[in-house]
Amino acid sequence: MRPFSYTQSPDVTTAVQEVSAQGAKFIAGGTNLLDLMKIDVMSPSHLVDITQLALNTIEETPDGGLRLGALAKNADTAYHELVQTRYPLLAHAILAGATAQLRNMATDGGNLLQRTRCYYFYDTHTPCNKREPGSGCSAIKGYNRDLAILGTSEHCIATHPSDMCVALAALEATVHVKSSQGERAIPFAEFHRLPGDTPHLDTNLHPTEIITAIELPAKGFAQHYAYLKLRDRASYAFALVSVAAALELEGDTVKEARIALGGVAHKPWRVPEAEALLQGKPASKENFRAVAEAYLAGAKGYGDNTFKIELAKRAIVRALEQAISMEGKS
Amino acid sequence: MNSENEPGNAVSQRPTLPDSRPVTLRVNGTTHHLQLAPWTSLLDALREHLHLTGTKKGCDHGQCGACTLLVDGKRINSCLTLAVMQQDKAITTVEGLAQGDELHPVQQAFIDHDAFQCGYCTPGQICSVIGLVNEGQAKTLDDIKDLMSGNVCRCGAYANIIQVAREALERNTGL
Numbered sequence: 321m322r323p324f325s326y327t328q329s330p331d332v333t334t335a336v337q338e339v340s341a342q343g344a345k346f347i348a349g350g351t352n353l354l355d356l357m358k359i360d361v362m363s364p365s366h367l368v369d370i371t372q373l374a375l376n377t378i379e380e381t382p383d384g385g386l387r388l389g390a391l392a393k394n395a396d397t398a399y400h401e402l403v404q405t406r407y408p409l410l411a412h413a414i415l416a417g418a419t420a421q422l423r424n425m426a427t428d429g430g431n432l433l434q435r436t437r438c439y440y441f442y443d444t445h446t447p448c449n450k451r452e453p454g455s456g457c458s459a460i461k462g463y464n465r466d467l468a469i470l471g472t473s474e475h476c477i478a479t480h481p482s483d484m485c486v487a488l489a490a491l492e493a494t495v496h497v498k499s500s501q502g503e504r505a506i507p508f509a510e511f512h513r514l515p516g517d518t519p520h521l522d523t524n525l526h527p528t529e530i531i532t533a534i535e536l537p538a539k540g541f542a543q544h545y546a547y548l549k550l551r552d553r554a555s556y557a558f559a560l561v562s563v564a565a566a567l568e569l570e571g572d573t574v575k576e577a578r579i580a581l582g583g584v585a586h587k588p589w590r591v592p593e594a595e596a597l598l599q600g601k602p603a604s605k606e607n608f609r610a611v612a613e614a615y616l617a618g619a620k621g622y623g624d625n626t627f628k629i630e631l632a633k634r635a636i637v638r639a640l641e642q643a644i645s646m647e648g649k650s
Numbered sequence: 651m652n653s654e655n656e657p658g659n660a661v662s663q664r665p666t667l668p669d670s671r672p673v674t675l676r677v678n679g680t681t682h683h684l685q686l687a688p689w690t691s692l693l694d695a696l697r698e699h700l701h702l703t704g705t706k707k708g709c710d711h712g713q714c715g716a717c718t719l720l721v722d723g724k725r726i727n728s729c730l731t732l733a734v735m736q737q738d739k740a741i742t743t744v745e746g747l748a749q750g751d752e753l754h755p756v757q758q759a760f761i762d763h764d765a766f767q768c769g770y771c772t773p774g775q776i777c778s779v780i781g782l783v784n785e786g787q788a789k790t791l792d793d794i795k796d797l798m799s800g801n802v803c804r805c806g807a808y809a810n811i812i813q814v815a816r817e818a819l820e821r822n823t824g825l
Contacts, residue, residue, distance in 0.1 A: 325669055326688035326734060351730045354691070355711050367688070369735055395724075399787060419800025420785065421718055421725045421778070555799035 321357050328369040332530060336500050338368045340528045346370050348391055349426040351418075352434050360444055361435075361451055375429075375532055378402065384538030390429030390531040394484065395420070397428055407536055408649070409545035409566055413487035416549045419556050429531035432485060432495065432511065435522065436478035436586075437558055438467060449475045450519045457519075465624040466558065469632070470585040470616070476519030477622060480512055480587050481558050487547060489580035489588035490564040493536050499529040512587030519586075541566030541578065546642035548635055549582075559583035561632045563639035567603070574598040574607075577640070579615065584632055591615050603644055605637060612636040674737050677702065678746025688734050693717045695733035696743060704744040704773045708802070715801035718774035718781070719743045723825055725781030727800070742825060744773035747780070755823040756780050759814040767805035775801050779815045783824035791816070 329335035339346055343365035347353055356362040376391040378400050386402055397403055398414035418426065440446045440458035447456035459467050459477050467477045488508050495506045512523050525531065544567040551557040562582035568575040577598040581589040594614035601607045612633035619629045673686045675695060684699050693710075696702045696719075705728055708716030712727040719728050720742040747754035756779050759765070766772040778801045788794050794815045803811065818824075 321689045323669060323687070323689060326671075326732075328734075347732075347735070350732065350735070351712055351727070354730050354732070357689075358710065367732075371735060395785075415796075419715070420781070420797045421715060421727045421800045422712060422730075424724045424785075425726050425731065555796045 321354075322360065322363045324364055325366045326369065327366070328372055330372060332373055332375070332498055332532065333500075335368055335370050335373060336498060336528060336530055338366075339530070340500065341366055344368055346530060349393070349430045351422050351426045352430065356435060356442075359442060361442060370530065376427075381535060386536045388428050388534045388536070390427060390533055392428045393424060394418070394426045394428065394431060395423040398423065406540040406542055407487075407491065408542055409540070409547055409564055410484070410487040410491060410536070412545075412547040413483045413562075413564060416547055416559075416562070417483035428484070428534055431482055432488075432531065432534070433523065433525070434480070434482050437481045438478040439463065441478060450478055450515075450522075453518075453520045460622055463624055464622045466560065466583070467622065467625050468585050469619045469621055469625055469628050470581075470589050471514045471587070472585075472620060472622075473515045473517065473519065475517055476515035476586070478515065478519065478586055479583055480522070480585070481583075482588075483547070483549060483559065483562060483582060485512070486562055486564045486580045486582035486588045488534065488536075489590050490566050490578040491536055491540065492578075493534050495525075495531060496533040496535060497525060497529040498532050499526060503532075505535075508588075509590060515586045522586075539568075541568065544569055544643045544646065546639045548639040548642060550631060550635055561628055561635045563632075563635045564588075565636070565639035565643045567640065567643045569603060569644070572602050574601055574603050577611070579611070579636060579640070581615065581632060581636070584619075584628060589615075603640070605641065608637040608640045609633070611640075671734065673734050675700070675733060675741060676738060677741045678743060684733070686733050688732060690733045691729050692719075692731050692733045692736050692741070693728040696728065696741075702743055702745050706770055706773055708771070708774075713802070714771070714774075715778060716771050716774045718777045718801060720777055720781055720784070720825065723781070723784045725778055725785070725800075742777070744776055747776065754780070755821065756783075756814065756818050759817055759823075760811075763810045763813045763817075764807075765810035765814045766803075766807050771801060771803045771805075775803065775811055779811075779818050780824055782815055783818050783822060788815075788819055794819070 345364035347367045375389040377389045398411045440448045446458040468479045493508045546565045549562040564580045566578040577595045670685045673684045706716035708714035710729045712730040717728040
């Protein structure tokens, strides 16, 4: 690891001041940042330790939602009583990712800022537009089994690796951020970016902004939900395809459907127009397949990952069926 | 090794890197005052500075779990955190589990169940089983398998490690 200087911030005001220095970055759980610093993919010259900031609480909001402090640990969030009862989709998604050790360390804010696990991003001996803008993409014509099929560009086909974020996209969370300029709230769909011609930018968070909280709206879809994660081994593997499905039903009719995909794009993938196809329709396999086709419209395979297009369609149908039956859920 | 009784002896005779700073670690009930560069991982602080080599370095990237230890009773990967960020917390390593010559029940269970071969992953596995019990989230065999997936055993002693974990949960042998 390259040498760096280090300070521990006592409060948010100090933290956002300290991070405005050239080459400075925040560190909280550190599970992704230190990993990348060890292999020289990231090399901040200064780390601002934010673990002492008072941002680790999980609290109900006045309008019936839940506010997850940015420094709440992934494990504490997933096992929190209000998350388990009101947002079980989020609890399931978090527990589908990483390991017990990592979830005990990683924070909710940090989960949003995970970098891609594209092999070429990690391999500093190969070109990568995300790591080194303008150097080229090794993945497009290289080995791309894990990589994106939706929203890609000629510059990057990386995926966002988070499971938690897929549920947050489906639940339409809001990300609260702060800087010395003030505060703003970012709808989850606008937090992460598509690669376009700026694949080095993962999110719309400015480098001098800090995430303070993730807010969940009151509607938690606790009656009918599923987080389906398909991967190469049963635990501790990133998703080939994952689906967060949430349904509101009236009898056998779908009142509202939310679907978000993981493992297929540079951000959690949602297509509200496709979700709307289910509105007022019977919750049938045929209708689910129609939605799945609409979700994958425009998908593009790159060889090793082309199988994901059909896999994602089937996963959407299966997740929606699981959300209806709620089989195996307590 | 530095302890409260001999502050800074071993370190003061060695040239220190420019950015080193005082770091206080509480490991297995003993407070240690160290002088560390900020980029020193907790794992390296334990192994290289405190000479507590029970905690192993496998991948050094959070993938294998050999460096698993307990911080305030919960499991973490000590390779993916900075020592300077773990000050004043209760750190428990495999060296802190036995009471004198009497092994911790989970250590004894690893012997009784023949739950290791080469032994390199074992300190991490032992700490992970104890953390599994402390964290209190494993209810089923599938839960055990999933919640132990952060500890890789290249010898493949998984079946017996799972037996240890089941027994530890039944007997509630945490910290």
